[in-house]
Amino acid sequence: MSSPERDSPIVLIVGAGLSGLLLAQLLERANIEYHVYERASKVKPLGAAMTLGPSILPVFEQLGLLEDLKKVSYEVKAFVLRDENTKIIGSMALNGQKEISGYEGQLFARPALYDLMLSRIPTKKITLGKKILRIEEKDNKVTIHCADNCTHTGDILVGADGAYSTVRKSIYDEMASKRLLPKSDSEDLEAGYTTLVGVTSTLDLEKYPMLAEGSCSSEFMGGNGRSWVLMAVPGNRIAWACSLQFQNVEEAKRHKFSNAEWGPEANAAMIKEFHHLPIPYSGGKMGDLIDLTPPDMISKVYLEHKMFETWYYKRSVLVGDACHKMLPAAGQGAVNAMQDAVILANCLYDLKNNTQESITEAFKSYRAQRWHHAREQYDNSKFLAKVVGGLSWSERLVRTIFLHLPKWVVDKNNEKMCSYRPQATFLPMAPFHGTGAVLPQLPSVRYTREQEEKKKAGGVVV
Known part of the structure; x- marks a missing residue:
């Protein structure tokens, strides 16, 4: 893949999981050149059920995916916890989130979402059967070397290739050889x-x-x-x-x-x-x-599970499980991976040029915007895993307390969860539904400037 000089970068996305596919859709809308490389020779979406809620659904609304998602979903009303004999221990209603956010949680078979996401990617922009062997940076470009002896070159490499990320291993190996890798990042999951x-x-x-x-x-x-x-x-x-x-x-x-x-x-x-x-x-x-x-x-x-410290190095950056592998109890692994894709796309849209300095600045901003929120959900996932299936007497006690929390505590937690709803800042924003407050988001400098220029020229502002 050639890479002529341009303001917009060429982005290589390794991994056709949910975060990689969402990033591809966002880059498509941002008019940023990209290509997705997937190790599997045949896409076979597996998995059970998953849910998406207010923290990511505004992006689906922006991309015109929300109504299609609802067609393959059920609204999530509550979760019920039972003992091994199916006797109800407790339950928690989830409908409070709709009043706060305006969005009802959607539950569906994971393959249904995957098929929907994959259908929105032009087939010419995704290549299957591409096993990455190593990464090389040279002449201000990044190149992936594949098992089929092919190479592909771009300006930025995104590792969306899961918990056992080849991209992460490659950049961590180089950092370790230069004694730049934090000790915690060298430890096993x-x-x-x-x-x-x-x-x-x-x-x-x-x-x-x-x-x-x-x-x-x-x-x-x-x-x-x-x-x-x-x-x-x-x-x-x-x-x-x-x-x-x-x-x-x-x-x-x-x-x-x-x-x-x-x-x-x-x-x-x-x-x-x-x-x-x-x-x-x-x-x-x-x-x-x-x-x-x-x-x-x-x-x-x-x-x-593991929360990694290092999310980027030189021209390579990690998203999703590659940089924060979460337990599934809180249902936040895929959500946070997709939130990574949203914020990274925003940072790439505002990229000044393709120099290493500008790319590092964009990556730094991406991690700074995501780290706190991802860390919080990582901790929540570990806590809820203990609530659902903890073995010790203390974990069983926590489970009992959690299932009998006062309504005001549940409502306060819902309001906090619904407040973080990152959107693509280079697209028209989805309306703010519901009664709850929404955390402010860094605006796109480029998008704001372009809209102001259109306004001055008498054009249509979107």
Whole structure:
């Protein structure tokens, strides 16, 4: 890929996950040249259910994606926590967020969102089967060297390639060789859980009548280090997840080593662990739902977490799990990854030129705007993981207290969560809905200037 001198950079995005695809859409709208390189030779969206709420939905509204998302979603009303016998321990309503923000939380099967995001990327701007071997910076350019002996050169490299990011490893190796890498960044991710996830085929409404309600509550069950989660999703289906919590570091390491190459045998062993456990639907068992799930829609995930200090180096920058891997209990991993994409796109839009000085300034601004918010949600994800599936007596006590918080405390927490809603500052802003306050956002210098120039010239201001 050639890179002639220009004001706008050429951006190489490694990883076609949700953050990479959202960044691509934003750069498309910002008229910034980009290309997405994905390691997998075939995109196969897996995963169970996920939710998006007020902290990211304004961007979907800006991009014209919100109504399409609603077509494949249910509104999230509450989550219910049960013990291992499905007896209700407590519940928490989530509808307070709509009054505050004007947005109802949307719950859907993760593959549905992935398909929607992928459909908005021009096929000529994404290449599959590209395994990155190393990164090289030379002559004020960055080049990725791939396993197929091809090279691709641009001005900026974005590592959106997940918790085991090749981009991160490459820049960290170079920084470590120069003694520039913080000690904490050289340490392994911290293990927490291993999870099996899937989405059933269409179910019989006579046996599962709750699927016809058009909205849903998330059902969390757990005990003895195990937890299983059920969420109704459109299409009369149930998205499910079964998790095993490790009791100590040694157990986590043994499990990770024994499952270095997961396959059908490893899935079968974990399925057996959960097959007999009860679910609150028609007196059924977890195995009923697993058996009604296509085998190719079942995947196993090793859940680790870590907040990295270093988010960029030279012309390379990290987003999402590559720089802050979160546990899924708070449902904030994908949301924060997409928020990274939004803020990074804003910084790239305002990039003065393609010099290293300007790029470093943009990366520094990106991290400064995101660090505090990402750190807060990282800590929340660890806390909620203990609330849902903690093993110790103190964690069970926290779970009981959390589920019986006064309404005013819940409302205050909702107001705080809904206040952070970053948007693309180079697009017309989505209207501020609801009654709650919204945190101020750095305006785009370039966009503001362009709008003022249009106004003076008698043009249309958007």
